[in-house]
Structures are given as C-alpha cells and as structure tokens.
Amino acid sequence: MLQVLRQLLLPFSLVYGLIVFIRNKFYDWGWFKSYSFNLPIISVGNLEVGGSGKTPMVEYLIKLLKNDHKLATLSRGYGRKTKGFLWVKPNDDASNTGDEPLQMAQKFKNIGVAVCENRVAGIKKIRQTHNLILMDDAYQHRAVKPGLSLLLFNYHQINKPRFLLPAGNYRETFSGRKRAQVLIASKCPQNLSAEERQSIKNILAPYPHQKLFFSALAYASSLNNVFTAEKLPKELITDDWHVLLLTGIAKPEPLYQNLLSYTPNIAHHRYADHHQFSDKNIRKLVEAFDAIASDKKIIITTEKDAVRLKTDKFAELRALPVYQWPIEVVFLFNEGEAFNHLIKEYAEIN
Template identity: 55%
Template sequence: MNNLRWLLFPFALLYGLVVTVRNWLYNAGVFKSRSFDLPVISVGNLDVGGAGKTPMTEYLIRQFKDDYHLSTLSRGYGRRTKGFLLADVKPSATLVGDEPAQIKHKFPDITVAVCEDRVAGIERLQADHQLIIMDDAYQHRAVKPGLSLLLFDYSKLQGISLMLPAGNRREPFIGRKRADVIIITKCPANLSDAEQQRMISKASPFPHQQVFFSTIIYLPFTNLQGQPASVQIDNDTTVFLLTGIAGTGPLTRHLQAFTSHINHHKYPDHHPFTLKNIAKLADDFNACTEQKKLIITTEKDAQRLGEQGLLQQVSKLPFYVLPIGIDFLGDGRQQFNKLAENYVREHRTHHRIY
C-alpha cells in the first residue's frame, strides 16, 4: 500500500462503515426498495468503472430488442443536465452522458433514458415498455431488480481491493450476495478450466448464484459517425491512441499485437475532452514523421469528441473508432441467454411485440 493509500485508509474505513449501515437499513426494510411489475434487469459492479457494464448492457439489448419494447435507464454520468431525460436521435454526451449517447447511437430504435432517481425513471417508462435494463445500478438500492447481474473484472478480482477513497471498491465484498448472476469479465479467450475454478473461488459465489465468464471481442473499425472504415495496422504503423476510459489494459494489449508503435494520450474515465487536449494530440500527430500513422479512440470517447465545440478541430484529424463487444466462454452464451430469456418471459406483464 503506497503512502497516499495509508493516508486515505481511515477514510476508507469510515466510508465502508457508512455503506454497510446503509445496506443493513435496506435489508432490514427501514429504507424501502421498490419492485415493479415489468422485468427489470440491473447491470453493475462493486468497483468504480472498468468492468464492462456498457458492453454487457449492449449484449442484453441485442438479445431482446427484436421481441420486446425495451428501454435502458442510467444515471447519465458526466452529463450537464438533471432529472429525467430521453436521448434523442442525435444524442449528446453533454445532455445524457457518454455511455447513454453511445447506446442510442448504436441502437437508435430503442428508448435510452437517464435519471438520477431510478424509481422515478422506471415510473416514467413502465407504461410504454416491456423491459427495463438498468446500467450501473447495483448500488441503487431504491429499486429492487428482478434480475441482478454483478460484474467482476478478471484482472482486478485477483488483487486486493480497498474501499473508496483508498481503493476503488464502492461497497464491501459481502455486497455480492444481492446478485442473482456473477459474470467475470475481460477474461483471456483461452481461459483454462483450472483457472476458471480458481476465479470462481475468488468470487466466492453464494449457492443461489450462477457464475459466467466473458471475454472482450473487438469489432471492425468505424469512423466517428459509426460508419464502417477500412483500417490496416502493421508494425510499420504508428498508432496515436486517445482514451478517457477506465481499464485501458485490454485495448492496449490488443493493439500491441499489431504494432509496437503506440503513443497513448490517456485521460481519466469520462474525461471531458478540451480543445487543449485535441491540440496536444494534433501537435504530436503532425510531428510524427512516419508515413503510416492514424488515431484510434473508443466508442465511448467518440461520443465526447462529437461535442460541437470540438468538431472543427477533431474533423481535421484521421480518427478511427474501435468498437468492442463481449462473448461468453464455453457454452456460457447458451446458458446465459436461456436464463435471461426465462426471467423476462416469466415476468412480463405487457403484450409481446411480434
């Protein structure tokens, strides 16, 4: 533990105590958790950022969007607005947050809503929707979801995780008990059975919980508008990587398989890019004398790059977006899909859309 963590450790103990008392009050019924008649799936984690919640939410959208009138609901982290808001056909990260904007950009036919108060959000949505998927809502105890998915990052599950602010954990490890399903994300695609068993031991599931393993899959490149783009990368290519996300390790390792020449402009999660940030990137890019060079960013970052104040500078640079998805290891896809479908089918209260 470094010196800063030692200094923050007493505050982490206090934070952990407050969260523990809060959870006890919910569990005891002193604070009320609201259930709803329609299916509500929650996607969340115990740590701050980086577990792959949005890709998991998008996986669920793909599974259900053709058969159910669904909506996603999140807080809209980083937005400059308050209250309940629906993402429009040209979503703005400033208005709804980068992750909701990304979802609406990719799935324009579904409803994407943001609201700090998830109970109020569901109340606004339930009359016209058959399924609600809540992104990053594990700690939002005011709603009791029908199916709760808890995600653990494979690499972070193997180490010691301290409570905020000394570490990244939002609540004590015992909080995992509320989940119906545990998903260990960002696993190597060739994870062995022995390693899976070791990770199950690390996750310490309760008897009622099923455990799945997922891995990141990298999809074809697009431009900033989401249109397909042809990109060729080899070891003669210099990549300028711009990120404002948590957990960039898998992305950098993926790119290192193609080229060792990576210039990473790395910012904190949800970082609001400024003209100064883009100017620095442009200066570095223009100073590079290599013939083969390009700029790569993530889908989430692309939403913030599309803000009006940045467009003039961003449009001058050769940006490419590398989308990601997830897949389950082994026969996990079939098992998980069946589990989720059974839950939604058994708990629907509205007529199904054909």
C-alpha cells in the first residue's frame, strides 16, 4: 500500500524537486540574497525530514564550545504558537518555544537559546550579545551562509531510496550535500565494521573539500525522573519489568531496540514527531500503566518528549515513575579528537 502511495505522489515530488532546484540555483547565481556575518556560525542539518540526530549533535557542540565562547543556538522553534524572535527560558512552555529549543534551555543554563523563523533577523539580534551561533536544522535555509555546515545522514536510511517530498522524505536532492564542509554518518552501530565504513563512504562520496565522520548514540548509565532529581540506574531494568514507552519523535526505533536488550515487556505509545500530547493521550497512558498488575513497571520517554510533559495539565503523571533516557553523540574509529579540533579551530579563527 505504501509503495502504491509513493508512486501516486511521484508527480508531486517532481514538481517539488523542480521548485527546489530553481530556488537553489537562484541562490547559487546570486539572484536571491544570501547573508554572511562576521562571527562564526555553525549549521547542523540534513537532507531528509527528521530523525538524523541533529539535536544530540547540537548538544555535543554546545558542550565542546560553551566554556570558550559566548554561545547561542538558533532554530525556528518548530510547532510553536508564537511568532518572531524569542529568547527561550527554562521555565517556558514548549508550545510557545518548540520542544527542542526548550530542551536545550533546560539542559544548558549558561548559553543563549533563541527561536526565530527569519534566521537573518535572528542572527542580527543574537550577535549583539553573543559571539558564536549554532543553527539547528538550517541546511535548506539559504538566506544565511554559515561559515561551517555539518550535514547528517542517518545510518539506517543511507541505503534507502532518495525520493523527494511528498513521495519520500528528502527535502532536496542528494547532490545538495555538496554545500556542506562536514558529512556525518549518524546513529551508526558502535561496532560498525571497517568494511561497512568503506561502503558508506562510497555511497556518500564526499567531495575533496569535505570531511567525513562516523558517529553513534550512547545511552546514559542512568535514567532521569522527568519531574524530580531521582535517577534510576539502567541495570535495574530487567526482563521482568514492564515498560510503557512514550515517544513523539521521528524515528524511535533505536530507543525501542535498546530497551529490548533489557526487557521484552514493552508497550509503545507512539506519536508523530513534535506531537503535542493531549489529555486523551495521557489518560490512555495512565490507564495502561494502572492495568499492569506487576509492581515492576515504568514509563520511559525521550528528553525531547519530556519537555512537553512538564505542564500543569498533566499533573497526574507526577505521581507515576516517568523517566527520560538521555543520549549523547560518540564518534567512532577514534575520530572524536579530529572532529573536535576541526570545530574548535573554525570557531577560534573566525
């Protein structure tokens, strides 16, 4: 059925692709204005819609750079109800800021986190008080010419067909990767073989001006209670535990597979990326939790989803064991030092 639907949508993808091609050419030829700024700007993006690990990569960069620079992040704040430029505060509501910016504001208290659908206007505002900007999900935002572009490719999608929207998930053609200076194969298994590494390199075919890195996601040793400071060591989750997994992210499969290595008793309450949880969604979750007879039961979610649960309208969740499982980026094949050097050198020279 899905294959038939893709075929029906292919004519629309051709129209979409033509529009994107013309738009990019207008920027390449200078017919559309692309702004450069006299401060280091690092863009993190992808060619597909969601699920490549952009937010963990931005958090990696924050940890790497925050002690040496007055740093701010900038994104559009996907799904927010507000408009225009906004500094995001830790106690804001996700519906007004977007979930990912709020997640960063809550995790990193000493950086600036801003949202603005007009990235040029946002940068002009941020540069008054900060000297380095990380732009999240901005690869297709050609109005800004960043000094360094990181382009992520989800390991699990690299070998799949590259259909453009709406028949597929690609925002622009694969050739668009040429604008980036750094390519990253993200979400790789930590035991990625040298043979598969070479196969991925052949597929991504980096240009001479590009560096290619391989990264994975590592799950923290402890889960954090969403509403308190309590931590739960992951070793305590054994095969007799029952897990209710709540996700509203693009690709939750890696988290689900990770949980399967601890217990087979998983009930997945899955919603679309950036889903704004409703009273009905939470009531269904609570009823499912109450229906589990065992005392060994827990609700697990992602950090991104957790920020949308921290609201008074979901107060009933505060009495339940609701935990988020932090993740972080790790580089494979001992490439972390080289990646860090590349990023730091760019930030310092510029």
